[in-house]
Amino acid sequence: SEVAMMMDVPVTKIISACMSLGMMVTMNQRLDAETLTIVADEFGYEVVFVTADIEESIVEVLDKPEDLVTRAPIVTVMGHVDHGKTSLLDYIRKENVIAGESGGITQHIGAYGVELENGQKISFLDTPGHEAFTAMRARGAQVTDIAIIVAAADDDIMPQTKEAIAHAQAAGVPIVFAINKIDKPTANPEKIKEGLAQMNLLVEDWGGKIQSHDISAKQGTGVKELLEKILLEAEILELKANPNKPAVGTVVEAYLDKGRGYVSTILVQAGTLRIGDYVLAGKNSGKIKAMQDERGREVLEAGPSTPVSILGLDGATQAGDKFSVFADEREAKQIATKRMQLQREQDVRTTKTLTLAEIGRRIALGTFKELNIILKGDVDGSVEALTDSFQKLSTEEIQVNILHKGVGAITESDVLLATASDAIIIGFNVRPVGNARVIADREEVDIRTYSIIYDAINDLKDAMEGMLSPEL
């Protein structure tokens, strides 16, 4: 289907071209280089392989089941501003570490690991908020296993609480709710749970399956139990990795240190990273000269789910860049250079983010199954009315998903979610604010704003019927 889209021919024609070569293929199957070349030739196209030779050399070895061992969960904390995300991360950092090492985490390296009394470990990403979470996802990195969503019990479920929920759900990451500030006299945790129930999120106390715990991040009440619930969730997920292979993982933070050079904090996701390894990370490469953990201690190796800050890369990597270890330093360097060139070319070329006009084309090609929408409006009534109408547009072939809806302007976070989830944004009597427009233009996210409900519905309907005229 990708090839069909690139050549602008129906996918059925590609399938029959393959059949004439004696290959029975499905729409989602990947074709090998030779087949691609022959098929494209049939339609008068010549194939140029730009990325294949690069990415093919980074084949990850498939793990045998017996090589897999349990790894610690990687957790992100999200929630509305001032509801206590930082306080919770700080409390865990200060208190909940291996006995005798209390207060040992002195450095902010972007992620930290803690070990509970029973010896089980949890790794936390130290950049709270769904913006960081989704920015990573937009770059293709999925590191978070579980999301803690903090909601203050002396407040309501707020717009960013809803956003955080939508972002976690769009990523398919399970949520554990931390209902915070229960030390406050005005705290009413039941109200939050009721609010969640109204959003179809039933927590355990309310007969549902979603875990939640009442805590005070300030005093530490319930934090231990919250962490135990995280471990329970992790058990269900059966998180495993093979520690005995060259390391792969994701960059979580990077900066230039005047004295030490480029410092990157990375999270090893599989394999074991060692000093002296040749690493390729995004468009940078280098040999690891030194590694430190979050306590500022030198470490010689780092296994799955371990965050470490490393020295030795030749530039500033970006959060969300994937890294992998190479046997050969030259090869890592070559790929980094090629990626840099490709990036430059791609900056000039167009990207393939979804636009309303693109929807019609993809539907006509039969490659489209789900239409993701982020809906923002000026009042609750119009948002609900539009949600209803949009959902009614779903057909057997195309499912309309409202990934996130809310009252208020179109924000950066909406655009990020759209980028990460291939969605379009529809605004009703609201406009993009802050950097939202700039980022949307850069990422080519389609933002459509309307002031008449009928127009919004008709445009979407037309797009789904494949007859939308291009945007002027």
Ligand code: GDP
């Ligand atoms: P963030 O914006 O979500 O990271 O929230 P912060 O962690 O910065 O907390 C915002 C404010 O709420 C700060 O003044 C905290 O001291 C306060 N706060 C956080 N957790 C609690 C809590 O459990 N109880 C009380 N009373 N205050 C809290």
